[in-house]
Amino acid sequence: MIRLLGALLACLTVGAALAVAVLWRPLPVEDLPLRVTSRLAEAGAGHAVTAVLLDFRAYDTLLEVAVLLVAVVVAMALREAQPDGPDRMGLANPLLRAVMGWLLPLLLLMAAYLLWAGSSRPGGAFQAGSVLAASGVLLRLAGVGFNWLDNPLRLRAVLVLGLAVFVAVGVSTLIGGRQFLDYPHEIAADLILVIELALTLSIGLALVSLFQLAPPQHTGPHLPDRRRRTRR
Amino acid sequence: MSGGAWYAWVGVALSTLGFFGFVVHRHLVRRLLAFNIMGSGCFLLLVGLAGDGRAIDPVAQALVLTGIVVAVASTALALVLLRRWYRVSGESVLPEDV
């Protein structure tokens, strides 16, 4: 009860503070959208959101890909510590397989479109990557394995590809005497496309791996005996 | 009131709701739901206020895209941890004290 009241009090305080802050907010002094529009021509992407993500604030995106990779590293290490049985995921469902037959090419096509569209229209590496991940999860639900990725070295290489390409581009701009991630203007668009391609693959695979690295449902119970007593 | 401001208020409501749920619930899956709802409210607040009465703000949108990926990475990691924890303890809540 006290806990509920405390939570209510804390949440009302936060809500009230937010409300006051929203009500009394001043007019911003800075106009970033204007700055983006005026410099868009110098960036390597015509679509403003993509330009912000991969050029103006590319550093944030680089770190964000690192965050995703950290999650995968942890999941991998935990599986090492708590080995799972053989992965027998798959619902051997003929209907699902049939649906997959035409859904999968469609999804792949969509991912490719999103990636390609990103430079001028809504879309880009994240959206394409998540569609890729969705198709990967579907494949897994249908019980189709990725034999090519069973090799741990290959799996790791693809997982790390996005971050590696990003860092490599940054380091080469540094070595070339420019600022970190300051793409030379002539090849900026190409570089961004290469980075996006690598990001799409890595993001897609990372999301699928996070799905796959959790202990599978078929793993037998590992509960220690002392836990068997009924508890609330 | 512009659309941006209205959705910013919705964001305030969602953040508060999510915060409450996060603090009140014990079940870990529920806490993650609350975390995601609070995050969504936060993103709405960011884009809603930035786009209020002005041109569309691509910077705010890019920030939210980054935020969404970070949120999904955190949620996925939390679920992996939860399943590992459940596997050794049989509990889907955390022990009150260690």
Added chain:
Amino acid sequence: MIGWFDLLLGLTLCTTAVGALASRDLFRAIVLFMVFGLLMALVWVRLEAPDIALAEAAIGAGLTGVLLLDTLGYLRRRYMARPGREEAP
């Protein structure tokens, strides 16, 4: 100016969030959360943020929802596998 659609959408969004947080049945809560994600995607469209709408629909509603449901299935299955249990948590 906001139209009736925005008003309705915002209120529905909040209601769905309350439902997802307050529902007694965890499965229902997760499904409501996925609905919440789809509504969020709609909100992003209304806010003229198609990029976020795409990401939200794919990641927010789709992937997170699937992950949560899979976890719930795991919790229930493992729970049932233990002796002395009839009901899921």
Added chain:
Amino acid sequence: MNPLPWLVALPLTGAILVFVLPGRWRAQVSLALLVPVAFASLLTLAGVLSQGTQSHVLGGWLAPLGIGLRADGFAAGMAVLTALVATPCLVHAAFSLRTKAAREGFWPLAWFLWAALNTIWLSADLFNLYVGIELLGLAAVGLVALAGSAQSLAAAMRYLLVALLGSLLYLLGVALIYAALGSLALADLAAHGAGEPTVLIAVVLMTFGLLLKTALFPLHGWLPPAHGGALTPVSALLSALVIKASLFILVRLWLTMGPGAMPVTLAWTLGLMGGGAVFWGGWMALRQTRLKILVAYSTVAQIGLLFLFFPLVTGTPIAAATLAWDGMVLMLAAHACAKAAMFLAAGNLVLAIGGERIADLNGVCRFRPFSLLCFGIAGVSLSGLPPSGGFAAKWLLVQSALASGQWIWLPVLLGGGLLSAAYVVKVLASALVEGPVSDRFKVPSLPLDLSAFVLGCISLVLGLVAHTPLAWLRAGGPFAGGG
């Protein structure tokens, strides 16, 4: 060449390499990479000292459109401190990690952790700081979970939840500041932030989010199981550096806003919470029976001392504020070295006695004197005995409290010192009791003891030469004129 971007790029490269390379290469590659990373840190500090504040324009886009890196004395000093503390920890890890899972996860995560830390020290952008603390938080949670036991999984889960809530509160603040100022650059916050209620509320929200991550009493519940239950080098890294990162952002925010712009009541609240932390953490540490949990509670207590900075710097004369600054940063550095040393030494003792219980330490003094000596050296600095860094820092804080007339902090400083002396003595007393006649202890290998010893000595020496690093850390900051 400007070393700033290398401070982030090199650790990231390390993370990528050790993630892809097969297991047996990871430790070697990591140890080899220590050299360039430490060198870049030193180069940054040298640059700051010779040419003043350093900056780097990422992507060639000037803030607020792009993101800036900026290193003043504080940031460069933290980067050097990170290298100083992380190097012995990684050496320790190279010789102490046993299980395959631990080796699998530790090396990439440790490099990601280092990259995140350097990101935070150098960042001049609010949202970039958010991504930095997320990276730091997830890497730290993963490192905690590596210990593999059920308890460590629960501790990691609890830590993750707290970290997530903290970063969302921080993000809410970022959203409000972006709405109010239209910019995310710290420079714009400094120029236009003062006097706006929205910005103030935002900073308060961010402050509480960061307090959660720093584990200030009474929000500290997650820390002891997480830090006490982790692998030994992980405990050392977490207690010495990771919690300092959120404190660093907090201090940055307050100094960016200008201490005068922050409400005195909030500063006093932080100070009182810190005082509570000193007594509660010290008392709890005294009551523990397990060695590493005791050291973790000692961290809870020592964090409290750092927060005395806020009341001492808000609305006080510049002389008192400068003393408070000096005391806080010296305490931060001394605690980082001493606590890392103490965790490493405690881990070595645990390895030697084959268990966690303090009571089992009986007889260690005769058979493993060096391991015990390392623990003692760290204890000297932690309890603030002269000539250690901890002593000099407390002395500065006392002077600041006297200069600003805030007498109330004197009993906190004194009582905290007594409590920490008490729990260190408790461990030593147990170890000095004559134990079994025969040697039943395992032998920690020499590098393990040496890494703890080196860190402990650094924290001692800090007290003797304190004025030099203090002058470095003041460079380019608001207290540059003082001293």
